[in-house]
Amino acid sequence: MHGAHEVLQAIAIVLCVAAVTTVLFQRLRQPVVLGYILAGLVVGPHVPIPLVANPDVVATLSELGVILLMFSLGLEFSLRKLFSVGFTAGLTAVIQCAIMVWLGFVVGRAFGWTSRESIFIGAIIAISSTTIIAKAFDEQGIKGRLRELVVGVLIVEDLIAVLLMATLTAISTGAGLSLGELSLTTGRLVAFLVGLVVVGLFIIPRAVRAVVKLNRPETTLVASMGICFAVALLAQAFGYSVALGAFLAGSLVAESGEEKVVEHLVQPVRDMFAAIFFVSVGMLISPALIAEHWVAILVLTLVVIAGKILGVTLGAFLTGNGTRTSVQAGMSLAQIGEFSFIIAGLGLSLRATGDFVYPVAVAVSAITTLTTPILIKTSGPVATWVDRKLPKPLQTFATLYGTWVERLREAPAHQTRGVEVRRLARLLLLDAALLIGLAIGISLGTRKVALFIEERTGISRALAENLLLVGVAVLSVPFLVGIVRMARRLGEVLAQAALPPRQDGKVDLAAAPRRLLIVTLQVVTVLLVGIPLVAITQPFLRGPAGPLIILVLLVTLGVAFWRGATNLHGHVRAGAEVVVAALAAQSHSREPGSEEHALDDVPKLLPGLGEPVPVRLEDSSPAVGQTLAQLNLRGLTGATVLAIQRGEESVSVPTAQEVLRSGDVLALTGTQEAVQAARGLLERGGAPIASPSTS
Template sequence: MEAGHDFLKALATVLLVAAVTTVLFQRLRQPVVLGYMIAGMVIGPYVPIPLVADPDIIHTLSELGVILLMFSLGLEFSLHKLVEVGPAAGITAVVQSSLMLCLGFEVARLFGWTTREAMFTGAIVAISSTTIIAKAFEEQRIGGSLREIVVGVLIVEDLIAILLMAALTAIGSGGAVSVRELGVTSLHLAIFLAALIVVGILVVPRAIRAIIAMNRPETTLVASIGLCFGVSLLARSFGYSVALGAFISGSLVAESGEQHAIEGLIRPVRDLFAAIFFVSVGMMLDPSILVDHWRAILVLTFIVIVGKVLGVGFGAFLTGHGVQTSIGAGLSLAQIGEFSFIIAGLGISLDATRNFLYPIAIAVSAITTLTTPWLIRAAKPVASFVDHKLPQPLQTFAALYGSWIDRLRSGSANKADRTAGTMIRKLLKQLVVDALLLGAVIVAAYVARPRIVKIEIERLGLPWEFANSIALAFSVLCALPFCIGIARVARRLGILLADLAFPGTATPEGLDLAAAPRRALIVTLQLACVLLVGIPLVTFTQPLLPGFQGALILLIALVLLGIMFWKTTTNLEGHVRAGAEIVAEALTAGTVTTDPGAEDARKKLDQLRSGLGTPVTVIVEGGSPADGHSLAELDLRGLTGATVLAISREDHAIVPSAKELLRQGDVLVVAGSREAVHAAKVLLEGAHGSPRERG
C-alpha cells in the first residue's frame, strides 16, 4: 500500500509541476521540452526546493516514455519513405553526422576523457532533435524546399542514430575497445536484427492490417503498444537497448501502411510519457557538475552550432540546394535533443561513461534548444551576408551549380541511355568497395603493426623508432592503391555525370562550348566524393590512430582539390562573362526565336546556354520593384540564389556590377536553378504587375 502511495505522489508531483511549466513556456513562446527539463530540475534532488519526486519511480516511468517516443519515430520511418527523401537528404545527413562524430570525439579527447566517453560524446552531438525542429517549424510556418530537406535529413539521422546506438552497445559491453571483440559483438547484433526484421516483416504488417480491419480503436491501441513493449523486452533479453527494439517495432508497423491511424491513437499516451521522460532528464541535471564542466559545455555548444551549420549547409549545397536553403537547413538543425539523452543514458547504463556526461548533454541541448528559433529566423540575413562576402567567382558558381544538378535530376539525365546509368552504379559500387577495403587496411595495420615492430626488433635488431617507421611506411604502401583507386573512380564519376549534364556541347570543329562549366562540375563532384568517403572513413578509424593523422591526410587531399576548384571557378567566371554577353545580344536581336535562317547560330547558342544554366530573360516593367534600384539594393542573389548574368538595354548588352541601376525596359538575363529563377521572378514582380519573361 505504501508503495502505491509513493507511486501516486511521484506521478502527481511530476505532472503538476510539468503542467505549470508547459503553460508558462507556451505563453512565453518557448519550446515546451525546455519547460519539462526545468520542471525536472525543480523536483530533482539537486535544487533546494521542497518538491522532490522519487527518482527510481520517475526513472521507471521515463523508460516507458523512451519506448513510446522511439516507437513513434519508428512509425515515421519505413523503407519506401527512405527512398522518397532521396539521395540529397542521405548525402547531407552522412556528411553532417560524420563531421559531428569526428569533432565530438576530438573535443572529448582534448578534455582528457576516455576513448569510450569520446565515442559517446561524438554520438551525442551528431543527431539533431526531431521534436524541437517540428515545433519550431510549426510555430514559424516553415515550408517549401527548406522543410523538405530538413525533414529528409532528420529521417536519415534517425536511422543513423539507431545504428550508432547498436554500435555503442557493442562497444560499451566489452571490457576493452578491442577490434576482435567489437567485430564479434557487431556480428551477433547484425544476426539479431536480421532475424527480427525478416520475421517481423512477414508477420507484423499482416497482423496490424487485420486488427485495423476490426474497426475497434481500443483494440488497435492495445495491440500496437503491446507489440512495442514486447519487441522492446525481446531486445533487452538479448542484451540490447529497449529503444532499439521500440524503433524496430514502429518501423515494422509502418510497413503495414496504417501508421497514421496508429500514430493518432498513441499520440496522447506518447505525449504523456514523453513529458515524464524529459522531466526525468531535468532531474539528473546537477548544477555543481555544470559548474565543474562549464568549459566543455561551452565548447560542445559551439561545436554543435558551427559544426552542424557547416556540415548540413555544405552537404545540402553539394546536392543542388541554393545558398539560402543550405544555410537555412544548417541553422535549423543546429541543436541536439531526445536521441542525445538516450545515447548518454545508454553510456551510463552500460557503465561505459562517467556520470558527468549526461548533465553536459542536457546543458548543451538546453542551450541549443533556446537558440534554435533565433537561428531559424536569422537564415535569410545570414545567407545574404554570406553571399555578399563570397568572392565573385564563387558567387557565380553558387548560382549556376544548382541548375547543373537540376539538369542531372530531370533534364538531360532522364534522356540518358541505360548504359550511362549502369556505369554510374558500377562506379558507385567501386567507390564503396575501395572505401571499405581502405578501412580494412587501416584496421589491419592498427592490429598488426605492434607485432611487426616486435619482430623487426627481435630478429633484425632494429631500434624501435626505425622499426616503427618501417611498419608505418609499409601500412601506407598497402593503403596507397586504394587511395589512388578512390581518386580515379571519383574523377571518372565526375566526368560521366558532367557529360550527362552538358550533352552535345561540342562543335563540329571539336570546340567544347561548355568546357569551363564541365571542368567546374567535375572538380566539384570529385570534392563531394572525397568528402563522402573521407569524413566517414576518418570518423571510423579515429579511435585507432594516434593524434590527428587521418584528419590531416583528408585535409591535405581537400586542400589540393580546393586549389583545383578555385582555378576552375575563376575560369568559369570568365566563361560566364563572355557567354552572358552573347546570350543577351542574341536574345535582344531575336536570333533564337525570329530568324529561321540562323539554324547554326541557334544550335551554337543553345550549346553555350547549357553551361550557363539555361538562362531566361525577364523584362523590367514600369512599376516593378527593380525599376530604379541597383542589384545590390534588391539583393536578388542573396534572397533567391539566382544571378543576373547580363542586361540587354536598348541596342547594347551590359555585364552588370552590383551597383548597376535597373531601368524600365531592361531585359535581365537571369540564371540559376528552377526554384531560384522562379523566386527571382516573384521578387521582381513584387506587388505590381508581373514581369514579362522571354525564352
C-alpha cells in the same frame, strides 16, 4: 511499478509549473520549449525548490511524448517524400556524423579521457535530436524543402545511431568488431526496415481508410494510437528505438491519404506528452555537475554547434541544395538529444565510460536544446549574410551547381551510365576498406611484430616499429592513389551525364562548367570516403596523419576548384551577352508569346547556365523601385539574375545596386524550385520557400 498517487502527483506538478512558464515565455515572445526546460529545472531534484516531481515517473511519461512526436512527424512525410530526399539526406548525414565522431574523439583525447570514452563521446555528439527539432519547427511554422531535408537527415542519423550502438557494444565487451559482424548488423537493420515497410503497406493504409470511413473521430484516434504504439513496440522488440518505429508507423498511416484527419486528432495528445518530455530534459540539468565539468561541457557545446553547422551545411550544399537551404539545415541540426542519452547510458551499463560522461551529455543536450530555437529563428538572416559575403565566383557557382545536380538527377538511366558508376563506387569502397584494414591491422600488431623482429635480427624495438610504420605508409600509397583516381573517374562520368560534351566537333561551350563540376564531385567523393575513413582509423593511429592526408587532398582540389570557379564566372559573363542578345531580339518581335520563349535556345547554346527563364515586371510588382541588393533575390530563393532587358537597353550580369523598373524583363536562372520561388517573389511578392521567419 509506480503507484497511482505518484503518477497523479507528477502529472499535476509538471503540467501546472509548465503552464506557468510557457505562459511567461509566450508573453516574452520566446519559444515555449525553453519554458518547458525551465519548468523541468524548477520541478527537478537538483534545485532547492519545494516542488519536486518523481523523475522516474516523468521519464516514463516522457517516452510517450517521444513516440507521439515521432508519429506526428511521420504523418507529414510519406514514404514517397522520404525516398525523394533519401540520397541527399543520406550523404549529408554520413558526412556530418563522420565529422562529429572524429571531433568528439579528438576532444576526448585532449581532455585525457580513454580511447573508449572518447569514442563514446564522438558517438554521443554525432546524433541530432528529432524530438527537439520537430517541436521547434512546429512552433516556427517551417514547411517545405527545408523541413523535408532536415527530417530526412534525422532519420538517416537514427539509422546510423543503431549501427554505432552495435559497434560500441562489440568494442566495449571485448568481442571486437569484424567486417562480418558489422555487415550482419547492417543486414538485420535493412531486413527489419524492408520487412516492416512491405508488410505495413499491405495492411496499415487499408485499415486506416476503413476506420476513417466510419466517421467516428474517437474510433479513428484510438485505432491510430494503437498502430503507433504497436509498431513502436515491434521496433523495440527487434532491438531498435521506439522513435524509429513510431516514425515508420506515421509514414505508413500517411500512405492511406487520411493523414490530415489523423494528425488533427492526435495533435492535442501529442502536445501534452511532448511538454512532459521537454520538462524531463530540464529535470536532468544538475547545476553542481555543470559547475564541476564546465570546461568539457563548454568545449563540447561549441564543438556540437560549430561542427554540425559546418558538416550539415557542407553536406547539404554539395548534394545539390542551395546556399540558403544548406545553412538553414545546418543551423537547425546543431544539437544533441534523446539518442545521446541512450548512447551515454549504454557506455555506463557496459562500464566502458566513467560516471562523468552521462551528466556531461545531459548538460550539452540541455544547452543545445536552449540554443536550437534561437539558431533556427536566426538561420534565415545568417543565410542571407553568408550569401552576400561569398566571393562573386562562389556566388555564381552556388547558383549553377544546383542546376547541374538537378540535370544529373533527371538524366535518363542510359545517360548516367549506372553500371559504370556502380563499378567505380565498388572499387572506391574496396580501396577504402583495404586501407582501413591495413591501418587497424598494423596498429594492433605493431608491438608483436616489432618484438619478433627484435628477437630475430637484433634491431631495437623502436627502430623496428619505425620501419614498420614507413612500410605501412609505402603500402598505403597505392590505395590512396586508387581513391583519388576513382574519385576523378567517377566525377568525369557523372559530369558528362549532367553536361554532355558535343559530338559534332564544334566548340564545346559546356567545357568550363564541366571541369568545375568534375572537381566538385571529386571533393564530394573525397569527403564521403575520407572523413569516415579518418573517423574509423583515428582511434588506432598515432598523431594526425589521417586528417593531414585528407587536408592535403582537399587543399589541392580546392586550388583547382577556385581556378575553375573563376573561369566559370568569366564564362557566365560571356553567356549573359548571349542572353541579352536573345532578349533584345524578342523585344523587336511582334509575335504574341515570343517573350515567354525568348530564351528557349540558350540551354542548347550554353548548357552550363541552366535554363534561363524571362520574367517581366509589371507596375504592381513589389520589386519595382528596389535594387537587387534590397530585393535579395538570390539570398531568399537561390535564383540569380543573368541579364535585364529594359526597352532598348540591356544589362548583362547586373550589379547589386541596379534599380528595377516597371517593364524590365529579367532573365532568371537556377533550379526549377528556385526560379519558381523567384517568380512568385517578383510577380506577387510571395514568401520565399522554407524561410523560418515567413513560412
